[in-house]
Amino acid sequence: MLTRRSALLIVAMVLALIVPTAALAGNGKKANNNSGNSIAEVTLLHTNDFHGRLETDYKYRGGSAYMASMINDIRADVGKKNVALLSAGDVFFAAPAISQLLMGESTIDIYNMMGYDLAALGNHEFDKGQGVLVDRANQSEFPWLGANVVLEGTEWDLPGWAAPYEILELGKGSNAVKLGVLGLAGEETPEVTIKGSTAGLVFKDLTDTIIHYRDEILAQADAMIVVAHMGTNNSGPYDGLETVAQKLIDAGSPVDLMIGGHQHQPLFEPIMVGDTAIIEAGFYGRWLGQVDLTIDKTTKRATIKNYQLNTVTGAPTAGDIGDLIHEMYADGLITNAGFHNSLLKKVEGAEAAFDRGRGNAAAGKMKALRNQVAAQAGKKIDAEAAAELLGDIDAYLAHPADPAVAARVAYWSDIVAPIVDQPVGFTTIDLIRDYNNESNMGDIVTDSMLWKADEYDDGLLNGSVQIAFTNPGGLRANILIPDGASLPYTLTWGATFDVLPFGNQLFLMDLTGAQIQDLLDQSAKLYKGILQTSGASYEWYNNDILSGDPAPTVWGAQNVEVGGVTLNPGATYRIVTNDFLAGGQDGWTTFADGTNRWDSYYDMQQGFVEYIDELDDDTIDAEDIVIGRIVNVPVP
Known part of the structure; x- marks a missing residue:
């Protein structure tokens, strides 16, 4: 049993x-374990890339009520005054319906209950434009930090809803200490969020920003750390925290600790660059980072006494x-x-x-x-x-679980439940994403895009739209059949929403065969993953796959076909993508050069739901998805 x-x-x-x-x-x-007045010991708790995951998933991972209970236990153990709770961004969007449909209000409500002390701005905070971000900032009982987010036309003027840093006053008596926390948004934010959402803002270089504020912060604080919505690795032309740390050392302006995000890395041990420690707590609230710091107020140095990731695990109710x-x-x-x-x-x-x-x-x-x-x-x-x-x-x-937080999460859940729980079809197979290759999730989503765009383009299913493209980063969840579930497994509206939570719209345009070749060559570089497609097929190669080199020197696409016919560089093809890529975002600039452009304003998720309804018995079976349209091959 x-x-x-x-x-x-x-x-x-x-x-x-x-x-x-x-x-x-x-x-x-x-x-230094010296107990004199110059030494203080504090605990920093940190999360990143929470993405509105207020509830546990079907594997009992995460859940804000369980995280709140863990936070309360740590505060009780070390003393509430000795603890600060920090977020490295991407708090409430790219989220399940409980947060996304409510414009993040539910998540900020819970963050206020849990007692966050500050949050750095993530790129997804801008997903619905600056108006919604201002609403969430006004709702927050903690400051939002983005020292490198400056008003266009100024050197260092920030918008009124952001601050460059916060001086946290922690401890009491001989253990009292002032900790300066500089907050940074990712420099690539304008490129990886919907076009126009960051209008009027400039996202400055991370290293330059830290150097600019370092002396100002240390003049007011006993030590300084950085909380940044950036991971350890470089992202194309944008520096990751390892690179930033080394540049700061080379400039004679090192920092002792960087808390990162964005790249969804659960770092179980700090990454050390010289004397700089870099830590990150994964994603979706599945871990709560805990770093116990010893601060020497004389030297203004912070050293790590202990660091751990605490797994946030739900339980049966x-x-x-x-x-x-x-x-x-x-x-x-x-x-x-x-x-x-x-x-x-x-x-x-x-x-x-x-x-x-x-x-x-x-x-x-x-x-x-x-x-x-x-x-x-x-x-x-x-x-x-x-x-x-x-x-x-x-x-x-x-x-x-923390009862008060659990009750509040249930309140928000009840608001969206009538929509989220609505059945929309069935599946007999798991639908799984793959960022760097073909996936059956990418296949069926692009199939639905092509079907709906072809119908919507001129009112007929007649092949007027030939290719669909979407980016793997826009597919935010798998659909997995739980162990022991009967088949076919019921698909809910909420499950499809979790896959496509951005509210992206179908965007049609004309591209030449040469432009399509450029896009697929770029895809093979794996900078932002493999373009998922319907209506086309291609092979791709990349010498990074074999060498492990993070910067490939040989990559490309070959044997591209559209509708089973070899791609003609001089021909014009009607394609559909999402409105994010249509603006040239995420580095896919060729899409912005497409002609005969038409934003259909048709929601991608709605098209996906309607496509499932068109399948036999409203059911996704293995034979409904043609596999093999994207194939990795050796470098020629």
Whole structure:
């Protein structure tokens, strides 16, 4: 009776990824444990690329109620005054419906509840334009930092909704300290968000910005760190944090700690560049970064005493456990009606206590439930069933949710549920993305784009649109059939929204064969992944695949066909893409040169839903997706 779900939960509880790194110091030495007034010790908690993941996923990963509980425990352990909670950006957009449909209001509400002290601006904060960003900034009970986001035509003037840095006052008494935090947005933000959303703003070089503010901050603070919406690696022409750290060292202006984001990297150990430590906490709220700092107020140096990523793991709710008890009774594994009713009464008591915000009382009820099940294992309940039930109860007790945050998340969830839970079709296969190659998710999404654009172009399905292209970064989620689910598996509107949450629209244009060849050659470089396509097929090569060199020297596309016919460089083709790529964003500048342009204003996700409805029995089967349209081959 031990199900895979419970087994995975038990393993997750035992193998929580807490990876300590003791006494890494900004000066390369062990942290000074001197308890004099010049030394202070503080704890920084950090997240990045949360993307509105307020709820746990189907594998019980993440969830803001569980993260809030973890944050509260750490604050209790080290003292609330000694803790700061920081975000490195991409907080509320490119998100599930619970955040995206509500323009991020729900996520900022929860961030306020969790007590964030500041956030750096991420590129996705600009997804719906600066007006929505201003609304979210005004709602926030913490400052948004973007020292390098300046008003066009000025040197260092920032928009009114952003600040360059924050001086955090942490600790108290002899442990009191002022920590300067400089916040940075990614320099590539104008290129990787919808065209026009950053109008009037200039995103300055990260290194130049840090040097500009460093002395100003250290004149007011006992130490300084950087929180940046940028990962460790370079992104095309834009410097990653490793490069920035080295440039700062070369300029004689090093910083001790950089907290990064954007590249969705769970760094279980700091990356050291000289004496600069770089850390990042993954994505989607699945980890909570924790760095314990020793700050020498005399030398104004911050050194790492301990660093770890805490895995944020959800657990079965009391309701889930009650459902399991019902199933066991129905299956004859619980053999006594009075025992069954007694168990359910304790579950109902735990639910009621939790709903009233009494987490400790709920835990007490669940402990009593545990004791009762353990005492009757092999008697009034089958021994194997008892082991499964005890595993779920232990998971509940080991990772309790914060009741207040859980209730607030449920409030927001209820608002969008009528839309999110609406069935739109079925699937018999997993639909999975691949950023750097063909994927069946990319195939079916572009198939739906081509189908809808062809119909919408002139009202007929007649081949008037020949090719569809979309970028892999625009596909934000897989659709996976849970273990044990019956087939065909029901697809909801929310599942399709999670794949395509941006509200992108179908954009039609004419491109020459030569322009299409240029785009596919660029795709093969893998700078922003492989263009997903329908109506065309191509082979691509890249010597980075074999050499591991992060900067390939040989790449390209070959044997390109459109509708089974070799691409003609001089011919004109009618194509459809999304309105993001149509503006030349993400470096795909050739799209901006297309002619006979038409923004259909037709939502990509709506087209995807309608395409599923056109399939036999409204069901996605393997034979509905033609695989092999994009093939990686050796370098010629």
